[in-house]
Amino acid sequence: MPKIKTNAERMKEKIEKENLKLMQEYSEELKSVTEYTFWGKTHYKYSIYAYYNSFTKKRVYLKKAKFKTSLEAAMHLRNELKKANKEKEKIEKSLLKKSGKYSYSYEFNRIFNEVIEEKKEKGLKISTIQKYKALVKNHLSDDFKNKYINLIEPSELDDILVSYEIHKNGIAKQLFSFLSETYKFAFRKGLIENNHLLNYRGPKRDQKRAPVILSDKELRAIETIINNHQDIFKKVYFNILLNTGMRKSEALALSRKSIDLDNKIIHITNSVTYDEETNKAILSSCKTKASERQIPISTTLTDLIREYIEELPAEQDMLFKNKNNELYRPTYVNGWFKTILKQANCQKATVHDIRHTFITRLHQSKQFDIKQIQRYVGHSNTAVTLNTYIHLNATSLVEVSDFMNELTA
Missing domain, CATH: 1.10.150 (DNA polymerase; domain 1)
Structure with a gap:
């Protein structure tokens, strides 16, 4: 037979439940409450930044001590924060009125x-x-x-x-x-009378970092390291970058559907970006509309990708995923490339410098016109390409991938 609780026990249980409920309700305020000892007794206090006083140009803090319980301190803090917010609003409205500016505005x-x-x-x-x-x-x-x-x-x-x-x-x-x-x-929206930045010319632009163009010797050394790499994942990934000039985020977004192995074409429709809210890499649209493109690839690269896809788990659609079955952040590959450069005894460079090298090599070959290069690498217009790489002559678009394949062979 279950034990019958006394009135005192029932009352104690009720109080504990109510306290637990209150602790949950005031969880945010409790984060600012700390315990301390005074004359051998435990007390509680809070100290928190409330708001910036635009009149005195000083920060306003809320502080109080000698509470018997943490919950008592948290409840007092909530009331004080409400008062502080009203005081802040009063000060701001007063200043707006005094300054002759609009009587309403937003932070x-x-x-x-x-x-x-x-x-x-x-x-x-x-x-x-x-x-x-x-x-x-x-x-x-x-x-x-x-x-x-x-x-x-x-x-x-x-x-x-x-x-x-x-x-x-x-x-x-x-x-x-x-x-x-x-x-x-x-x-x-009518929230300010004057746009203070309208005539501000902005900071002067420093001279941009010059892109690193890898030499033929460095390209061969890098390719040797990559092709002898035990990790086929990195072997495939960096071969794609070297032979297509693709952006690193575009390569990370490739899926089985992106690769037309029969026709030797890669369809670029997405890129990978870092989502700060979820703290994960996610699929996103391409950088520009021009970035969405189809690019032909060499037979050698097609065979390498085919071999890689055959080894992937049947349920994996994306080509490049980590051990947690998540997409890689674009910044993650920087460390891989840094290691490869060190092993190949090359100068310091970034992953994006592979793209610069690719486009520069096309320019130096004098076999492709500017429109071909612009379309192949996904620039929004020819001016973007011309700002860095000058005049080029004509040949077919497909020859671009074959040329790069021969160059790095």
């Missing part, structure tokens, strides 16, 4: 999120959106992001951009580009 962070949503609707690539998010997350302070956009002074924008112009020019250009987009959006 920079909120407008940033709206810009992102608009870009998603317009079909902007996930990789580009992730890049914008990373820029704001890593290179703009919380104080800046939480400020009403109307109250951000031109000098503050200038300080940020000049700082990155001096130290990290590449970051400065990207940050300036996205800040410009955000301010155009805010001006279009």
Whole structure:
């Protein structure tokens, strides 16, 4: 016969359940609560950054101690945060009114999120959106992001951009580009009276890193290392890059359906990008519409890919997956290539330099016109190719792959 609980036991059980429920409800606040000992007794306290006071130009922190329980501290903190948010809103509205600017506005962070949503609707690539998010997350302070956009002074924008112009020019250009987009959006929506970045010329562009063009000797050494590699995965992957000039993210996105072994053609329809939200590599659209293309491949490369596909598990559609059955991040292959270069005793280069080398070799052969090269490598227009590689003459598109195959033989 089950033991009958006393009233005290039932009451204790009820209190424990209620406490557990409250602990779950206040889980966020509890993260800011810490335990300490005072005169031999256990107490609880909290200390948290609440908001940036645009009037005093100082950060506001909430601190309080001597609570008997962590839950008591968490409940008190929630009430104080509500008061702090009301106080922040009051200060911001007062400053907006005093400055003669609009009586309504949004924090920079909120407008940033709206810009992102608009870009998603317009079909902007996930990789580009992730890049914008990373820029704001890593290179703009919380104080800046939480400020009403109307109250951000031109000098503050200038300080940020000049700082990155001096130290990290590449970051400065990207940050300036996205800040410009955000301010155009805010001006279009009537949230600011003046677009402070309209006449700002942006950071000066430093001279770009010159691409490394691998020599014939280096190409042969690299190919020797690759073809003697015990891992057929890397052998196939780098042979595809060497013989097609494909982007590394495009090669990682290849599937069984991408390869027409009978007609010796690769169909490029996707690329792989890193998704910051899921922390995984995912399939994405190609860099541009021109990047979606069909390229002929040599018999040697076709046979190598055929042999590789035959060894893949029947249920695996994608050509390149890791041991967790996930796609590789494009940055992952950089380490592989670095090791290959070291073994081949070659100069320092990036995976993308394989593509530069491929296109340069086509130019040097003087057998292909600019339109053929542009179509084969997936540039959006001939100007992109001409900006780096000059005049070329004519021959058929199929000869491009045969030429590269002979060059690296």
